[in-house]
Amino acid sequence: MSVIAKASAKRSARAAWTGIALAGVSALLLTACSSGETTEPTESDEAAASGDALPIEPGERDLTLKIGTILPQSGALAFLGPPEEAGVALAAQEINDADLGITVDVVYRDSGDTTTDTATVSVTDLLSQDVSGIVGAASSGVSKTVIDQIVAAGVVQFSPANTSADFTEYDDDNLYWRTAPSDTLQGEVLGNLIASDGNATLGMIVLNDPYGTGLAEFTKTAFEAAGGEVVAEELFNEGDSNFDSQIAGVTAANPDAIALITFDQAKIVTPALVGEGFPGDKLYFVDGNLADYSADFAPGLVTGAKGTLPGLDVSTLGDFTDNLLSIDDSLTDFSYAAESYDAVILLALAAYAANSTDGADIASYLQQVSGGSGDGEVVTTFADAAALLSEGEQIDYDGPSGPITFDEHGDPTEATIGIFQYLDDGTYERIGDG
Incomplete structure (x- = not known):
């Protein structure tokens, strides 16, 4: 028996992984900063609001993207840690093997759960190492404890598993994104x-x-x-x-x-x-x-x-599941592995598009490379996507977690x-x- 929930999100035809549109996608204006001051719209804000795309600089890249993780190695969601970290590791491996001008270095840290301050300690450590993005947390409650710290540092927080609806309109300076759909x-x-x-x-x-x-x-x-x-x-x-x-x-x-x-x-x-x-x-x-x-x-x-x-369904993803097992052959649960993989791929593609590893620059291109703006060509691998970006072309990345297609709040508009x-x-x- 199947229960279907769909939204009327306009999409181009998909050549690979597909999903079901997220119900009730809204288009809301970005909020002002928490200090109460009014901020001038940036070029990326205006581009997203108008549906226009930021330009892609053609040419070679020479970037090193440092990413941290705060995924559950301990605590009440520790069973999700292995597949999520395997997804991160697989994405980093494929990006680095592509040898297309961007290298990803990953620093793995624990998120714990909300009974400890593990996530705060981990985030403090990661920020001291000048990471551009942090993948995690898995728990929405844990993310609530560190999101302000990450945003204040100008770093992208990208969760593969947060589903709380509270994050949709959170005052995050465009720095919070997720590949998991809202609950x-x-x-x-x-x-x-x-x-x-x-x-x-x-x-x-x-x-x-x-x-x-x-x-x-x-x-x-x-x-x-x-x-x-x-x-x-x-x-x-x-x-x-x-x-x-x-x-x-x-x-x-x-x-x-x-x-x-x-x-x-x-x-x-x-x-x-x-x-x-x-x-x-x-x-x-x-x-x-x-x-x-x-x-x-x-x-x-x-x-x-x-x-x-x-x-x-990971059983329909063929090589992706096999490749995860090449990273960690003990995996029996693949929950949020695809979402973690796509988080790293999207961070790298946004950095590649921006030709920058600055957190705000990466964030300004995340919606665009996901196909949420720019009307780019559909791609399903990092190598194909980076090749187009190096030619100054727009892309629309669809990964093993689905079409993704971010809205202006950093939420995926399509999910299964x-x-x-x-x-x-x-x-x-x-x-x-x-």
Whole structure:
């Protein structure tokens, strides 16, 4: 069963990876700086607003682009770290192997989660090394703790996995970008999926941070618009280890289904819920906890449970998945690997287009090289894209995460939400797209 959400984003024909348009794409004016002062529009702001493209200087390049990462090596999203870092490493390898006048150096650091100040320490270290861009964080809550520090330094922050809608209009001086879609889409797909499965009532156990509460809100809106009723919504905080009160609160409402909008807390909550008698096949997971639980859950515990995760089907991407495994052959989960790969490719292409590694210069070309402005030629590899840029031509990069096509807020305007179902052994398979 597939739940489809589309927007009417005008696109040229795509020769390679395609996606579904993001619902409700808005065109809003850039906000003024947080000091309250009015800033004069830059050349890039005016170009983006008018739909015109900035010029591309033809000729050879001699650039070294230093990128840092704050991806989860520890904390509640640590299971996302390996595929994300593999995506970054693969992109850097391919850019450097192309030998087209730009070299990418990557400095890997940990983001931790919001129970620690790991991300702040990592960002401080990366900024001291004069990075031009920082890929991460995976957690929207973690990004909230460091975005102002990164923006103040004039460095691009590029998340492969932040989905909180709060970032769309964040006062970021055009320096915050992401390849993951806002949870306005995932929430719509999840809410409609739960309703279409015949559930009339829904309970939710929700992480109390920008990611969790935002996704819960959009899920609730979609579910209730489809005729359902949310009968319980229990919150918890990052770092909590006991969820007895949340489980008691949600099961007391006797819902037909329960959505777990959590990170790895699902490892504790899920067995406890099923142990209380709630059917495992009536649980719904999200990108923050859709993981391989074969080593954590008893066989059959969540058989039939479903979940959602942004991104294209990696099994259809052929060489990309094989190349990821050449970077890290231990990978079994590929969540946000493509989005991390595309983040690095886009940063490099924007630097190449600008012929600069200054953060603001890179940011001024990111929408353009993604095809959000400029009406460029569709390309699907860094080498092909850089070759055109060296001739002064405009490009429209489409990568393994999809067409991307940034709007003026740094959000992708097109995305696919995968729908998954758990098997007897605690692994999951893709059963459709939304």
